[in-house]
Amino acid sequence: MRRVAAIYRRELLSYFTSPVAYIILFVFLLANGVTFYFFINAFQGRIDDILRSLYGGIVFWFLILLIPPLLTMRAFSEEKRSGTYELLVTTGISDTALVAGKFLASWTYFMFLWGTLWPFLWMLESVANPEWGVLIAFHFGIALIGLVFCAVGLFASTLTQNQLASASVAMVLNLLVFFMSYFRSFFQPGDLALRYFDYVSPAYHFVNDFANGVIDIRYVVLYGSFSLAFLFVAVKALEWRRWW
Amino acid sequence: MIEVRDLWRHYGRTTALKGINFRVGQGTIAGFLGPNGAGKSTTMKILTTFLPPSRGDATVAGHDVAKEPRAVCAKVGYLPESMPIYPELRVNEYLRHRAVLKGLRGREVKSRVESVMDECSIADVERKLLGALSKGYRQRVGLADALLADPEVLILDEPTSGLDPRQVSEVRRLIDGFRGKRTVLLSSHILGEVEQVCDRVIIVADGEIRVDSTRAKWTEQLQGASRLRVVLDNAPSDVHEVLSRLKGADQVECDGSTFWLRSDRDLRGAIYDLCVKKRWSLLELAPEIATLESLFLEATRDREPVLEDAVEEQSATGGAA
Structure with missing residues (x-):
């Protein structure tokens, strides 16, 4: 545990001392600020529409899908490229502790980014009456999906020494997860497969449940097990690389 | 103590180690020499459990590197070649981080960090960012890191590369002080250094051991050659x-x-x-007067080294990207 904490601390510190993280923060704030301004003007205080666009629009998904890979691309790639990985491994730390520390750090930074939205929402209070339950549900959804995408990103980062390659692999995997909802159109209503895709597609969850303020334990299980699966594969990838 | 028995290591089709055997006794300082790509770094990476051997086994401080890697890690201090660092950390932050990773606790962390900083004379740069350090300081931070957990065995891959002559002699004095207390295996290109510090010299070339000799033996051998x-x-x-x-x-x-x-x-x-x-x-x-250099040249002369350094390094850090 102390080792996980040590990795976590260093990793977070490296986010706050690296230019990449600040660029991400800048882009994030800019994108959300602009959309917020635009939707406030466009929907003239119709709070439901504002929220639906803010938490389901193209900018939202763009940020959800593309930011985690940028946060995790360095995680193992950079350590392997610079050789610090060798130093890390020879302290006797377990691969699981290593992955856990880095995963928690990337997720924390991801949540920090989304936390910057709260001042915007607080301002909404003066124009309309946002339903805080819905907002909390949205952020709960973001936290859950962040777990999955950070785990995917970490896994991608164990595969290569090249940060760009790592980010690309993670983005492709994320898009696959996201576009699962589009497979719906292949099926008739009532098909078992349709129900399956509804169960696992994040876009569907955001539009139908989180937007209505529903926090379902099934999502915790789904996203939780998804992320655990990817973390497990990441640990195995590290082990396999060592025995190669 | 370090014991290596019939150790082989392949990287794909290349064979980096061809069944080497050697033994370094408790408290001995051994020099590991050889041309680039001879298999020095590979051997060291196996001894620090970073790489698994393809065949054969190695025991460090009484534990098998393949079967009990954790136990080996706990007893080995390792300084890799060209000391990789996190540029954004300060020297003391880095050492504290490393101390926790190595399993030190509470007050021990603080006291060990201070003592290794003194030992390696880097206390004056403790607040500096690692990225801003000169090569010499960086190398000494690496050495301090290797000493953190008070290891029984030290494995140092070219500890004095990139240092100026004064720093070299400081590091040499430091290593000299380990005699009898810690088992040291150090690789080097500087033959004079090995000649001065080491009780034993092992020369590898082309994945094989060419010379394995104690100080008494090689002095006699060199005298005969003068x-x-x-x-x-x-x-x-x-x-x-x-x-x-x-x-x-x-x-x-x-x-x-x-x-x-x-x-x-x-x-x-x-x-x-x-x-x-x-x-x-x-x-x-x-x-x-014959020097170790003549012994080295003699031992490594007959065949050109086959492995390129780059191949060795790339494969060692995880291979095809």
């Missing part, structure tokens, strides 16, 4: 014969007017007297 050079002006034809008949001269070689004598005693006085007597004009009379 000779006296005599240069005469217009040497008459009988010089070779006369010199050979000189009492104590074991072997005389000649090349034009230059002669080399091997002997187990000092013949300089006798040769001078001889020259005066024979009215030869003596231009030069000098002992040629």
